[in-house]
Amino acid sequence: MGLLCAVFLITVIYKIMVLGYHPRMVIPVVSYQVKLDMHMEGHGKEVNIRTFIPPSGGRQEITQLQPVSGSFHYTSEQSGNNLGARFYKSNAKGPHSLSLSYQAKNKTLSFALPESLSLSFESLPEWTPYLRETPLIQVRHPKVLALAKRLGISGNKNAVTIVRQAYLYVADSIQNAGFSSRTSALLALQLGEASCNGKSRLMVALLRHAGIPARLVGGLIMESGSKTTTHQWLEARLGGNWVPFCPLNHHYAEIPDRYLTLYYGDEAMFTRTANINFTYRYEMKKKMTARTQQANRGGVSWLNVLNLWEMFRQAGIPLDLLKVLLMIPLGAVVIIIFRNVIGIHTYGTFLPVLIATSYRETGLFWGHFIFVAVIITGFAVRFLLERFRLLHSPKLTIILVSVIVALLFITVIGILTGNKNLFAASMFPLAIMAITIERFSIVAESDGFKKAFIIFLWTLAVVTFCYISMLSVLLQSVIMAFPETLLLIIAVSIYLGSWNNLRLSEFIRFRKLIFETAEGAGKR
Amino acid sequence: MIRTPPSYVLGINARNIDYISVYNKKKDFPLVDNKLTTKRILQKAGLPCPKLYHSYQWFWELQQLPEHLSKLCNFVMKPARGLAGGGILVLQEQAPDNWQTPSGKSYSTKRLVAHGSDILYGVHSIDNTTDTVLIEQKLNQHQFFNNLNPDGISDIRVIVLDHTPMMAMCRIPTEESDGKANISLGAIGAGINMDTGEIIHAVTKKGSIDYHPDSKECLIGRHIPFWQEIMAMSRRIQDYFPLGYLGVDIVLDKDQGPLILELNARPGLEIQNANREGLKRRIERHFTEASLWVDL
Numbered sequence: 001m002g003l004l005c006a007v008f009l010i011t012v013i014y015k016i017m018v019l020g021y022h023p024r025m026v027i028p029v030v031s032y033q034v035k036l037d038m039h040m041e042g043h044g045k046e047v048n049i050r051t052f053i054p055p056s057g058g059r060q061e062i063t064q065l066q067p068v069s070g071s072f073h074y075t076s077e078q079s080g081n082n083l084g085a086r087f088y089k090s091n092a093k094g095p096h097s098l099s100l101s102y103q104a105k106n107k108t109l110s111f112a113l114p115e116s117l118s119l120s121f122e123s124l125p126e127w128t129p130y131l132r133e134t135p136l137i138q139v140r141h142p143k144v145l146a147l148a149k150r151l152g153i154s155g156n157k158n159a160v161t162i163v164r165q166a167y168l169y170v171a172d173s174i175q176n177a178g179f180s181s182r183t184s185a186l187l188a189l190q191l192g193e194a195s196c197n198g199k200s201r202l203m204v205a206l207l208r209h210a211g212i213p214a215r216l217v218g219g220l221i222m223e224s225g226s227k228t229t230t231h232q233w234l235e236a237r238l239g240g241n242w243v244p245f246c247p248l249n250h251h252y253a254e255i256p257d258r259y260l261t262l263y264y265g266d267e268a269m270f271t272r273t274a275n276i277n278f279t280y281r282y283e284m285k286k287k288m289t290a291r292t293q294q295a296n297r298g299g300v301s302w303l304n305v306l307n308l309w310e311m312f313r314q315a316g317i318p319l320d321l322l323k324v325l326l327m328i329p330l331g332a333v334v335i336i337i338f339r340n341v342i343g344i345h346t347y348g349t350f351l352p353v354l355i356a357t358s359y360r361e362t363g364l365f366w367g368h369f370i371f372v373a374v375i376i377t378g379f380a381v382r383f384l385l386e387r388f389r390l391l392h393s394p395k396l397t398i399i400l401v402s403v404i405v406a407l408l409f410i411t412v413i414g415i416l417t418g419n420k421n422l423f424a425a426s427m428f429p430l431a432i433m434a435i436t437i438e439r440f441s442i443v444a445e446s447d448g449f450k451k452a453f454i455i456f457l458w459t460l461a462v463v464t465f466c467y468i469s470m471l472s473v474l475l476q477s478v479i480m481a482f483p484e485t486l487l488l489i490i491a492v493s494i495y496l497g498s499w500n501n502l503r504l505s506e507f508i509r510f511r512k513l514i515f516e517t518a519e520g521a522g523k524r
Numbered sequence: 525m526i527r528t529p530p531s532y533v534l535g536i537n538a539r540n541i542d543y544i545s546v547y548n549k550k551k552d553f554p555l556v557d558n559k560l561t562t563k564r565i566l567q568k569a570g571l572p573c574p575k576l577y578h579s580y581q582w583f584w585e586l587q588q589l590p591e592h593l594s595k596l597c598n599f600v601m602k603p604a605r606g607l608a609g610g611g612i613l614v615l616q617e618q619a620p621d622n623w624q625t626p627s628g629k630s631y632s633t634k635r636l637v638a639h640g641s642d643i644l645y646g647v648h649s650i651d652n653t654t655d656t657v658l659i660e661q662k663l664n665q666h667q668f669f670n671n672l673n674p675d676g677i678s679d680i681r682v683i684v685l686d687h688t689p690m691m692a693m694c695r696i697p698t699e700e701s702d703g704k705a706n707i708s709l710g711a712i713g714a715g716i717n718m719d720t721g722e723i724i725h726a727v728t729k730k731g732s733i734d735y736h737p738d739s740k741e742c743l744i745g746r747h748i749p750f751w752q753e754i755m756a757m758s759r760r761i762q763d764y765f766p767l768g769y770l771g772v773d774i775v776l777d778k779d780q781g782p783l784i785l786e787l788n789a790r791p792g793l794e795i796q797n798a799n800r801e802g803l804k805r806r807i808e809r810h811f812t813e814a815s816l817w818v819d820l
Contacts, residue, residue: 340537343536392645392646392647392652392653442607445610446607446609446610447708447709448709498541499537500535500537500538500541500542501530501535501537501538502530502533502535502537502538503535503536503537506533506535506536506793507530509793509797510533510796510797510802512727512731512732512797512800513527513528513533513796513797513800513801513802514526514527514528514529514530514533515525515526515527516525516526516527
């Protein structure tokens, strides 16, 4: 046991010291499942709806792009820097629902600006669009000029000073306002208050005035839940990079990972046919996943397990599945603790681990729902079978069939009601569920239904604990980076395997024996 | 307040690690898990046990059952490898082809053949594999237990470690336990003084009691009859069974006295509550006394 712990410690230390594993590797990756739901009502005429698909690359990784266009024609098209999504139908009549969903894994982007950066007038024609005046960005309006002069922007040669002055003014002197209408740079200045788009336009106007190429960025602040509010911030061309600023939420030369870029420039989020009763909503769900890949200086050392995961990835073995497999021993340890230390009985020794594994797709609540529904169905079938007095295996086979039918039924219900959590019902371990039903029935027969039911409740409780520990992204990350944790699991198992103390539940069972009660003391 | 240090109490972990796995070899378990094997060894050793009338291992043998039953007026039908008392029928002939259980259920011979085939199928067996049907003598319970509870068979459980009886209790059925001597179903567990055979303490799953809840007979202070014979039998058992840690279940017959009903290689721990004493302390005390003798 000591040896196992020693090997564990040595490999962990080796990996950190020599292979350059970093504690950051165990911090899970945050990603968001974003779904844009759109509804409209057509009047039999042509309907056109255009919005944006977030660009992938750089700080932003977009995967699993999936439009649901129904009878509409869907195309995606590149226009300038942006990727448009277009839904089109020549004779749309009545209500229609469209959606566009994707997974976004974003990184925080942050620049450390130097003290000074000489203002190099970008004379190349490719920068002209980012310096020009537009109806909403009034670069040459006298009021903007006056402000630029007052802030010391006009004539200043240090780009960093210009940017800081413009940012501080827009961020601090212009009040944040809740209104969501389009506000021009001038209006923001005149009102002294603006929302994200007005503030960003004003800052863009000031920068362009000083000769720094700048552009608006449109997007979404991702957070779990649903919302219709989109967001705008800006980017300035400094030292060969597009440096982001958000004067509304006070991000200077940085944007957090929750910011999803959808388009560049002063665009509208939706361009569409009028009078179609258009509504939209962004649904977002935060997801945490364990890290599986990490560039590091471990290189080809055979101890560098990351090479192994890379090999699996190249062979097409899904690492998500592998992660869950590696967590099974941890779940088993949870069970050992429940059985041998706490003294709780469950159906089947490792059944709760397997059940918890299949909750991966359904989540805890719907997982329990499916499990309970199937056990009830199976128990009812088992009860009806009783009168036929069948042999064990044929009886189990019939229960198995009922389990399969129940799981398929649940899957169908899931599809019909659009409850995605129920889709994975067919992933549940069939044979094990059938055996559980049989055990439940035997206990119900020999020790009463109440006892059988209590054991079932305990099973659900242990499944919950297994689920929590096995799907903990932190623990998953640890085990992916340090699979030698399995050695620790063996060590713990050896220790608990020869642990001969009273179980917690036995203190209750033998309480009259162990503890002096007032009643017992008076009696004898 | 601590009455007994927890270290004196034998828990499941310690029972399995320190006793069962040390004293009982896996390969010897079938000797006690199969009641037919147990009975054959007991008979060979001359240890008293309920008389076996017939056993059936194959379906075709069951055809003889009606003929065999016609010569009996009462009997017990049970699986050789039953699980927690499942599948046991105690029957008394009421009229031709009408057998009745103590609780009043009627069975025709045809139904008994069906029950026999259930047992052979393994419906009641520990591991759901095929089993053997035993037809054995129905006990005529001794007056001592009949006075306490006439509607069911009480038994005496003795824990024997390496030829030494360590702790004993008797299990007395109640109305709640439906005539079964099973404490978890509501039967009484009564702890016994090992030297004198006197009942010293009694419990049900609800707590300590002094009187039988149905017959209102006082339990405490009663002396189990044939106690010295029971102890002598318990000491001899391990001369014939290679299992060093055993639960011996004994019943008292009016005419034959104590009979060994079955043996258990994984005896339960409720006996400690019945005696209000930890088994581990008993065992440790025994070993220190034994080593004192060696020193002398």
